[in-house]
Amino acid sequence: MDLLRFITAGSVDDGKSTLIGRLLYDSKSILADQMEAIERASKSRDDGEIDLALLTDGLRSEREQGITIDVAYRYFQTPKRKFIIVDAPGHIQYTRNMVTGASNCQLAVVLVDARHGVVEQTRRHSLIASLLGIPHLVVAINKMDLVDYSQDVFSNICIHYNELAQKLDVGEVTYIPLSALNGDNVVEKSANMPWYEGEPLLSYLETVELDHDENLTDARFPVQYVIRPQTAELHDYRGYAGKITSGIFRKGDTVTVLPTGETSTIDAIEVAEKHFDEAFAPMSVVLHLADDVDVSRGNLIVKSDNQPVVSQNVEAMLCWMDTKPLKVGNKYTLQHGTFRTRCAVREIIYQLNVNTYEETEDVESLKLNDIARIVLKTAKPVSFDPYDKNRVNGGAILIDETSNVTVGALMLRKEAI
Numbered sequence: 360m361d362l363l364r365f366i367t368a369g370s371v372d373d374g375k376s377t378l379i380g381r382l383l384y385d386s387k388s389i390l391a392d393q394m395e396a397i398e399r400a401s402k403s404r405d406d407g408e409i410d411l412a413l414l415t416d417g418l419r420s421e422r423e424q425g426i427t428i429d430v431a432y433r434y435f436q437t438p439k440r441k442f443i444i445v446d447a448p449g450h451i452q453y454t455r456n457m458v459t460g461a462s463n464c465q466l467a468v469v470l471v472d473a474r475h476g477v478v479e480q481t482r483r484h485s486l487i488a489s490l491l492g493i494p495h496l497v498v499a500i501n502k503m504d505l506v507d508y509s510q511d512v513f514s515n516i517c518i519h520y521n522e523l524a525q526k527l528d529v530g531e532v533t534y535i536p537l538s539a540l541n542g543d544n545v546v547e548k549s550a551n552m553p554w555y556e557g558e559p560l561l562s563y564l565e566t567v568e569l570d571h572d573e574n575l576t577d578a579r580f581p582v583q584y585v586i587r588p589q590t591a592e593l594h595d596y597r598g599y600a601g602k603i604t605s606g607i608f609r610k611g612d613t614v615t616v617l618p619t620g621e622t623s624t625i626d627a628i629e630v631a632e633k634h635f636d637e638a639f640a641p642m643s644v645v646l647h648l649a650d651d652v653d654v655s656r657g658n659l660i661v662k663s664d665n666q667p668v669v670s671q672n673v674e675a676m677l678c679w680m681d682t683k684p685l686k687v688g689n690k691y692t693l694q695h696g697t698f699r700t701r702c703a704v705r706e707i708i709y710q711l712n713v714n715t716y717e718e719t720e721d722v723e724s725l726k727l728n729d730i731a732r733i734v735l736k737t738a739k740p741v742s743f744d745p746y747d748k749n750r751v752n753g754g755a756i757l758i759d760e761t762s763n764v765t766v767g768a769l770m771l772r773k774e775a776i
């Protein structure tokens with residue numbers, strides 16, 4: 360069964376907790392003891408209704424203990440698919456939370472309160488979803504019960520959002536009118552909105568096509584370990600262990616080791632001591648090469664006829680996640696897959712206004728949650744693909760050298776001149 364990993368984003372009080380609660384409740388993914396606890400807690404309410412937000416928030420506070428970055432993960436399953444909901448709470452540190460949670464999501468649910476329409480947070484969340492290259496976007500227009508389930512209200516928000524989406528590089532956008540509180544169009548199709556011809560949220564989540572999101576073209580294998588047994592009879596054995604992050608490798612393929620550029624062919628592909636003729640992302644394998652080339656941890660093995668950019672000058676979009684500002688000239692560690700190198704901030708090309716999407720030049724420093732296009736100079740060459748072509752091999756992070764904390768998320772774009 361396949362797995363859909365999605366993030367929910369919305370301003371405080373748009374109804375995110377209620378929506379997640381409703382999804383879990385109506386799809387019967389709540390454990391019996393959790394259900395009893397919620398029913399007990401809800402009894403104290405005047406209307407005696409079950410408070411679905413209690414379920415989500417209860418789980419959230421459990422998960423938050425001891426976690427520095429504020430993202431909670433929730434799992435549920437229907438007969439059709441498994442789901443992981445990445446729940447990034449909507450308060451102040453939203454950019455950082457959303458970036459942290461969303462980088463490997465295939466879908467984002469952006470909540471909009473039907474009474475308020477597109478607001479600042481909607482713009483910010485949509486921008487981040489677009490920067491992170493999330494291929495599917497659901498605009499969930501919630502609290503439709505408070506606007507008399509009006510088709511006009513829904514259509515106006517869709518038109519307004521569409522204008523915004525034009526300015527961004529967002530993938531597929533789907534609009535769903537719903538009431539998380541009453542359950543309209545969450546799991547069951549709503550009788551209150553007969554004018555809506557689309558599916559309820561859950562059926563959309565169950566059926567949205569995910570296969571074409573996989574990058575099967577660029578074969579990329581970051582080396583995690585070199586395996587070199589010391590026993591005499593195995594003295595020829597040398598394998599490279601790691602996880603294929605994209606594409607397909609076959610026995611006999613001509614490959615190049617980056618950044619050195621040495622070339623060889625694949626002699627064998629091994630998974631749990633069995634041999635295979637081919638392997639693809641996201642399999643963990645041991646590759647054997649025909650020649651005794653120099654390979655170490657952090658190197659990238661690729662097919663020779665499809666190579667990434669290899670450069671020490673890298674242009675990237677950056678989400679800054681530290682309270683200490685980033686300044687031009689500052690030095691950090693860049694981590695790209697299994698590869699690490701020191702780097703310096705060469706330039707801030709522009710800073711992006713997260714609400715108007717305008718670009719400001721002549722910026723010398725960035726503060727927490729800022730987004731900018733920058734140039735890094737690295738000590739060793741980085742072997743990367745543009746993020747919009749390959750999310751795994753185009754993503755990287757910046758680490759503070761003294762505290763060892765992740766301070767920035769990078770979407771690598773191209774070689775800088």
Ligand SMILES: Nc1nc2c(ncn2[C@@H]2O[C@H](COP(=O)(O)OP(=O)(O)OP(=O)(O)O)[C@@H](O)[C@H]2O)c(=O)[nH]1
Pocket residue numbers: 369370371372373374375376377378412448449450501502503504505537538539540541
């Ligand atoms: N009328 C109506 N109220 C709703 C709906 N969805 C949520 N609410 C109410 O809106 C308020 C906020 O809902 P929450 O689910 O707590 O909001 P949230 O966005 O999850 O907030 P945080 O996750 O805590 O940031 C609560 O009082 C909900 O009962 C809806 O569809 N209709």
